[in-house]
Amino acid sequence: AQSVAQPEDQVNVAEGNPLTVKCTYSVSGNPYLFWYVQYPNRGLQFLLKYITGDNLVKGSYGFEAEFNKSQTSFHLKKPSALVSDSALYFCAVRDPSNSGYALNFGKGTSLLVTP
């Protein structure tokens, strides 16, 4: 079975500080990993993904994520947070060796960036 965990319900960061939103995964094969962001009353927007290759993946709005196979993690990071980054962030995983094809999402982490 494939799954993803986001251990924090909420992350609070001051504007200008670096931010990290944590994600760990569990799959039977090599994972495909994704991060999405959801602003209030909106659908999910794709931020970045890891398929293969360089462990550090860069995405939209200055976000990046690091794939760590030994720790089975894919944490989302940004060097300097903006108030406008405040939103709900979802990590998702797909196991290409699994017969299921849709993404499995974590429960989400609410990011609050204060001025």
Next chain:
Amino acid sequence: ETGVTQTPRHLVMGMTNKKSLKCEQHLGHNAMYWYKQSAKKPLELMFVYNFKEQTENNSVPSRFSPECPNSSHLFLHLHTLQPEDSALYLCASSQEWGVGTEAFFGQGTRLTVV
């Protein structure tokens, strides 16, 4: 704008009503999905269609009935719903099912069952 449009944005319905949610994608994708988003819970995959054929049904109650007449349109027909079915229903599409393609989501339909 993601290229995936859902209507209506908000829907209030009684438990005896019949209604339908509509999703349309203008991206040329061939896979479409319905997800349910409830507060404090992970997104729940409901149905998957690939080239108009249903490929997954994650033990969804029969009061939810999907329909995919073509690769660009997806419907979710609702009847005799329960108050616990109140949630945000999200439609998504992707270029292929499987592999490393990301899904694009609509803005969702906020459903309230009274």
